[in-house]
Amino acid sequence: MEKKDIFYPDTVPILLYNKHIEYLKHVSCSSYGNSYDFKSTESIRMSGIYWCLTALDITHSLKEFLQKPANNSDSISEEERIVNFLLQCYNPDGGFGAAVGHDSHMLYTLSAVQILVLLRKLDLVDKHKIARFISTLQQVDGSFAGDNKYSEIDSRFSFCAIACLYLLSLLDAFDLQKHPSSPFGIDTNKAVDFVLKCQNFDGGFGTVPGSESHAGQVYCCIGVLTITRALHKIDTDLLAWWLCERQLPSGRLGGLNGRPEKLPDVCYCWWVLSSLKMLGRLHWINKEALIFYIRACQDPETGGISDRPGDCCDPFHTLFGLAGLQLLGAASELQEINAVFCLPQYVVDAIEEDCCLDQLRAHRDKNAK
Numbered sequence: 001m002e003k004k005d006i007f008y009p010d011t012v013p014i015l016l017y018n019k020h021i022e023y024l025k026h027v028s029c030s031s032y033g034n035s036y037d038f039k040s041t042e043s044i045r046m047s048g049i050y051w052c053l054t055a056l057d058i059t060h061s062l063k064e065f066l067q068k069p070a071n072n073s074d075s076i077s078e079e080e081r082i083v084n085f086l087l088q089c090y091n092p093d094g095g096f097g098a099a100v101g102h103d104s105h106m107l108y109t110l111s112a113v114q115i116l117v118l119l120r121k122l123d124l125v126d127k128h129k130i131a132r133f134i135s136t137l138q139q140v141d142g143s144f145a146g147d148n149k150y151s152e153i154d155s156r157f158s159f160c161a162i163a164c165l166y167l168l169s170l171l172d173a174f175d176l177q178k179h180p181s182s183p184f185g186i187d188t189n190k191a192v193d194f195v196l197k198c199q200n201f202d203g204g205f206g207t208v209p210g211s212e213s214h215a216g217q218v219y220c221c222i223g224v225l226t227i228t229r230a231l232h233k234i235d236t237d238l239l240a241w242w243l244c245e246r247q248l249p250s251g252r253l254g255g256l257n258g259r260p261e262k263l264p265d266v267c268y269c270w271w272v273l274s275s276l277k278m279l280g281r282l283h284w285i286n287k288e289a290l291i292f293y294i295r296a297c298q299d300p301e302t303g304g305i306s307d308r309p310g311d312c313c314d315p316f317h318t319l320f321g322l323a324g325l326q327l328l329g330a331a332s333e334l335q336e337i338n339a340v341f342c343l344p345q346y347v348v349d350a351i352e353e354d355c356c357l358d359q360l361r362a363h364r365d366k367n368a369k
């Protein structure tokens, strides 16, 4: 066992599918709103809703949950409650805050857009206004700030910007290279150049050029390069090797850490596996050992998945544990997940089909003139 590692139990349960659905419904439900855990997570509320709804969807239980009456009343469904909350977080600048009254931020704008596409409710918002908000956050070097107030720069925000524009089907329309006279837009080439500068000698990526490689940042940077079709610009094998080195050799092998000398954590099953999938190197990881690790992090009593065996469960680790098992092909009960957007594959397919249809219609109308 390495210096920074953990012990595992000898036996672990199989995937506790029904227990996880129970847990997810419990923490997503309006009646959970009075709990300490709920109140203390207000600053990340929008992302919390995205994690829960995505996990409910890949466990085939979203529809049923959304139709339930909220607060045990007949007047409003859980879906209406969530949509009302989301619209209250939609700010006049076009972005979304984490909760009602919070300033717009790139992180929560992506979560809100992900929720809207999951619920098929994008028509409730002004897509162009959201895209304009995102475009105002691009800096001269191509990077993106998280908000207009503190201007923190991070490759996470590059991913949020590019992923949002793609999910809104506005990535092309907002590309200044393609529409140079447009008053709003982003420079996609510069966005890619910035992300490429975040790659280190070890193959990994950091928050900004020169900062330490971290698996979470790798996911974001590889996501940007995948969406913009620029993945060929990096040394794939070097990065895939660094990602595989995240697997710790403890006990029966297993969990992944986010950077050298750190403890394993279930969330890296997502950040590392989705990156390997985008790179076409998912088969490089020891799948059996990782499946064992994720299963060991399940709570057999309450359902839900935690970061490490025996810790408390939460929606973040539950989503990424389930999504990791799905990518590993170890959970036939789950719906396929898209490795770039962390949304059910059928949701991403529907967006791409709608976008193709719109392009065909535009082409037909242009030719008819």
Ligand code: GRG
Binding pocket: 107, 110, 156, 159, 160, 215, 216, 217, 219, 220, 257, 258, 259, 262, 263, 265, 267, 271, 341, 342
């Ligand atoms: C669509 C899934 C999705 C995400 C949106 C915000 C974002 C894009 C990605 C975040 C990527 C990231 C940086 C993940 C890492 C999260 C994490 C557990 C950070 C913990 O960092 P440390 O330093 O932990 O506290 P370690 O494990 O290094 O000790």
